[in-house]
Every structure is written in structure tokens, then in C-alpha cells.
Amino acid sequence: MSRPDLERLGAVYPRYLNAIVLHGLATAQAVGLGPTDLYAVGTLSFYGRMTSGDLAAKTGLTTGATTRLIDRLEQRGLVRRVTDPADRRRVLVEAVETDALELDAALAPARDKLGEVFAACSPAEIAALTDHFERATPAFHEAIEMIRESD
Amino acid sequence: MSRPDLERLGAVYPRYLNAIVLHGLATAQAVGLGPTDLYAVGTLSFYGRMTSGDLAAKTGLTTGATTRLIDRLEQRGLVRRVTDPADRRRVLVEAVETDALELDAALAPARDKLGEVFAACSPAEIAALTDHFERATPAFHEAIEMIRESD
DNA sequence: AGCATTATCTGCATTCATGCAGATATTAGA
DNA sequence: TCTAATATCTGCATGAATGCAGATAATGCT
Numbered sequence: 001m002s003r004p005d006l007e008r009l010g011a012v013y014p015r016y017l018n019a020i021v022l023h024g025l026a027t028a029q030a031v032g033l034g035p036t037d038l039y040a041v042g043t044l045s046f047y048g049r050m051t052s053g054d055l056a057a058k059t060g061l062t063t064g065a066t067t068r069l070i071d072r073l074e075q076r077g078l079v080r081r082v083t084d085p086a087d088r089r090r091v092l093v094e095a096v097e098t099d100a101l102e103l104d105a106a107l108a109p110a111r112d113k114l115g116e117v118f119a120a121c122s123p124a125e126i127a128a129l130t131d132h133f134e135r136a137t138p139a140f141h142e143a144i145e146m147i148r149e150s151d
Numbered sequence: 152m153s154r155p156d157l158e159r160l161g162a163v164y165p166r167y168l169n170a171i172v173l174h175g176l177a178t179a180q181a182v183g184l185g186p187t188d189l190y191a192v193g194t195l196s197f198y199g200r201m202t203s204g205d206l207a208a209k210t211g212l213t214t215g216a217t218t219r220l221i222d223r224l225e226q227r228g229l230v231r232r233v234t235d236p237a238d239r240r241r242v243l244v245e246a247v248e249t250d251a252l253e254l255d256a257a258l259a260p261a262r263d264k265l266g267e268v269f270a271a272c273s274p275a276e277i278a279a280l281t282d283h284f285e286r287a288t289p290a291f292h293e294a295i296e297m298i299r300e301s302d
Numbered sequence: 303a304g305c306a307t308t309a310t311c312t313g314c315a316t317t318c319a320t321g322c323a324g325a326t327a328t329t330a331g332a
Numbered sequence: 333t334c335t336a337a338t339a340t341c342t343g344c345a346t347g348a349a350t351g352c353a354g355a356t357a358a359t360g361c362t
Contacts (some may be wrong), residue, residue, distance in 0.1 A: 005274055005277050005278060005281070006239075006277070007278060007279070007283050009269070009281045012184075012284045012285050012288070013281075013284055014197065014208070015197050016284040016285075016287060016288045018169060018193045018197060018291075019196065019223075019287075019288045019295075020168055020171045020172065020175075020291055021172050021175035021176075021186070021190055021293055022166070022194070022209075022292075022295060023291045023294055023295050024171075024172035024174075024175065024281050025186055025187060025190065025211075025294050025296075026211055026295045026298050026299060027298065029157060029278070030298045030299075033279075034318080034319070035172070035176055035186055036176060036319080037319090038171050039172055039176065040167060042165070042169045043169065043173070046166050046169060046297050048167065048249050051339080051340095052339075052340060052341095053338095053339065053340080056157075057172075058177075058181060060177060061226050061319090061321090062320075062321060062322080063260035063302075063339075063340065063341085064320080064321070064322075064323090064340085064342080065319070065320045065321065066340090066343055067340065067342085068319075068320075068341095069319085069320095071319060071341095072318095072319090073270060075297035078185035083350075085317075087228070087328075087329070087338090087339085088327080088329085088339095089327065089328045089329070089338065089339040089340065090339060090340080091326090091339080091340065091341095092339095093262075094245070097210060101191050101239055102203050105301075107299035109292070109293070109294035109298055110291065110294040112294075113290035113291070113293050113294050114287060114291075114294075115289050117283070117286045117290050118160070121283075122164055123156055125256070125279055125283075126156050126157070126160060127156060128158070128276055128279055129279075129280070129283055130156070130160045130164075132237055132268070132272075132276075133160075133163045133164055133167040133267045134163050134167075135271075135292065136169045136170075136265060137163070137166050137170045137266050138267050139261070139265050139267070140167075140170035140171055140173070140174045140261065140264070140265075141170055141173075143174055143261035143263075143264050144170075144174050144177045145262035147174075147177050147178065147181045147260055148177060150228060151254075152328085187349085188349095190349095202310090203309075203310060203311095204310080205307065210348095212350075212351090213310075213351060213352080214310065214311085214348075215311075215312080215350080215351070215352075215353090216349070216350050216351065217310090218312085219311095219349075219350075220313055220349085220350095221310095222311095223306080223349090231340070238308090238309085238358075238359070239358055239359085240308065240309040240310065240357065240358045240359065241308090241309060241310080241358090242309080242311095243311065273304065295346080300340080
């Protein structure tokens with residue numbers, strides 16, 4: 001791989017990540033949630049129910065702060081507590097599928113704009129991009145854990 | 152483009168964005184800044200000096216809150232205020248290139264893990280990905296503006 | 303020169319997320 | 333059964349980000 005290629009990636013990629021995070025913050029603000037709260041809901045809906053403790057680990061909060069986070073989300077009807085029948089100390093939290101948030105509306109501009117970007121791609125390019133996204137996602141999750149371990 | 156392709160993209164992409172934002176939040180926490188503060192620094196260093204008001208617009212904060220944000224960043228030596236000689240009401244803010252933050256250290260895990268992902272790509276794939284990132288970045292910025300306009 | 307406009311800053315107040323330490327409930331093990 | 337360990341919750345406290353309204357400073361127009 002040639003040097004110029006990597007340099008261009010190095011220049012473009014940080015700005016790209018910056019834009020995505022900024023967009024995430026703006027979305028949270030638009031739906032009236034803190035960033036952590038909104039992305040906790042996302043995590044729950046993408047990866048399914050998990051215990052309060054697991055959610056604490058994912059978000060990097062203490063268990064106490066996580067209790068309060070779940071309280072807030074439950075109060076807004078975004079999340080549901082289910083006691084684990086196998087171990088009644090544990091509380092499973094699951095996303096309620098609803099659009100109590102107007103999350104769909106908040107994401108509409110991104111969907112439109114990104115839709116145009118993807119629409120300009122060939123099927124092969126879409127496949128390549130999807131492959132990349134699929135590999136990059138766990139890489140970010142691993143990086144998150146590593147950041148938190150070295151605190 | 153076939154349906155299955157788009158469905159896979161639709162499943163993978165939201166998780167990908169979720170991971171990036173979560174990683175952004177974890178990074179901010181690791182360096183001891185609020186998410187807005189950290190991504191304001193990023194915006195300044197990527198796009199160069201801008202007025203306080205422009206930064207307010209970019210972050211979606213009021214001008215008062217932005218003054219405080221600049222105060223915080225200046226106090227930590229991440230940013231510098233420069234009075235605009237052409238219009239002395241205006242304050243230009245520019246990023247100070249320093250690693251007063253151990254931002255490099257905080258980003259190291261992501262660099263490593265993502266580096267592996269990119270290393271597995273052919274030069275052609277790298278070029279295609281870079282093209283995509285380059286097109287997606289302004290799309291996100293436009294989406295941010297649209298979200299804020301419809302508040 | 304005088305006035306309206308613009309850009310940033312300040313004082314004040316408030317909301318909110320979060321940590322911490324101890325409480326409670328449940329399970330597991332000796 | 334008694335005790336230790338585990339999972340979540342609560343009370344309390346605090347720091348921090350933010351908004352808002354008015355203050356200050358600079359510019360531009362008439």
C-alpha cells in the first residue's frame with residue numbers, strides 16, 4: 001500500500017470520526033437525553049437484554065449511577081426492568097420498542113444524507129463498506145475496554 | 152443493488168455508528184473532558200481557527216456557554232484566544248498543538264485495533280473506504296445542521 | 303458625533319449526571 | 333443453618349455544564 005494512500009486516510013479518517021461523534025451528541029440533545037443515556041438505549045436495542053451490571057460495564061458507569069440511568073430511561077418508557085427468574089438479585093434491562101423518543105425524526109437527516117452517499121455506490125462497493133463496518137465495530141468495542149482498563 | 156445487501160448494511164451500520172460514539176464518550180472520559188469539550192478541540196484542530204460564535208454554532212451551545220467552554224479549554228492549555236485584528240469584538244479560537252491531554256494515549260487502542268482492520272485491506276479497498284469517509288463527513292455535518300434547525 | 307447592531311463576556315441560577323458508602327435482597331458454600 | 337459473596341438500590345453530596353438576561357466593547361451607518 002502506497003504512502004500517499006495512507007496519508008490521505010490518516011487525514012480523512014479522524015475528521016470522519018469527529019463528525020460521527022458530533023452527530024451523536026446533536027442527536028442526543030435533539031431527543032432530550034444525555035449522550036450516555038441515548039447510547040445506552042442503543043446498546044440495549046442492538047445487543048438485547050442484559051443485566052444492570054453488564055450495562056454498567058458497557059457504559060463505564062458505577063452500578064449506582066447505572067441504577068439511576070435505568071430509572072431515567074424506564075420513566076420515559078424506553079426500557080423495561082425484568083427480574084431474572086434464575087437469580088432474583090439480578091435485574092435484566094431490555095429496550096422497549098417504541099418511538100416515544102422521536103429518534104426516527106432526529107435521525108432522518110442523517111438517513112437522507114447518508115442514503116445519498118450510499119446510493120452512489122456500486123453493489124460491490126456497498127459490500128466492501130459493509131464488510132469494513134462489520135470488522136470495525138468490534139474493534140471499537142475492544143478499544144473501549146482497553147481505554148477503561150488503563151485508567 | 153440487491154435487497155439482501157441493503158438489509159445487511161441496515162443491520163450493521165447503526166451498530167457501527169453506535170460503537171464509534173461510545174468510543175468517543177469513553178475517550179472523553181479518559182482524558183477528563185466532557186464530550187462536547189473534547190469534540191470542540193477536535194473541530195478546532197481539524198478545521199482551524201474560528202470565532203467564538205462559529206464555535207457556538209458548531210457545538211450547538213449558546214454564546215455564553217461557549218465562552219465558558221473556551222475558558223475551560225484555555226485553562227488546560229488546549230486552546231488559545233486571539234483577538235481578531237480586523238474586528239476587535241471578535242475572538243478567534245485556535246487549537247494549541249500539544250499533548251497536554253494524553254489524547255494520543257487514549258486513542259492508541261483504537262489506532263491499534265483499527266490499524267489491524269485497515270491493514271487487511273488491499274490498496275484499492277483503502278482507496279474506496281477513504282472516498283467513502285470523505286463523502287460521509289460533510290453528510291454528517293449537514294445532518295447536524297438540519298437537526299439543530301428543526302428544534 | 304450618535305445610534306443601532308454585533309460579538310463576547312459575566313452573574314446568577316438551575317438542572318442533572320455521577321460518585322461513594324452503606325442498605326437490602328438473594329444466592330452459594332461450609 | 334450460618335456466613336460470605338454478589339447484585340442492585342438508596343441517601344447524600346457534589347461538581348460541572350448550561351441557559352438566560354444583562355453588561356461591555358467594538359463596529360458601521362446615518
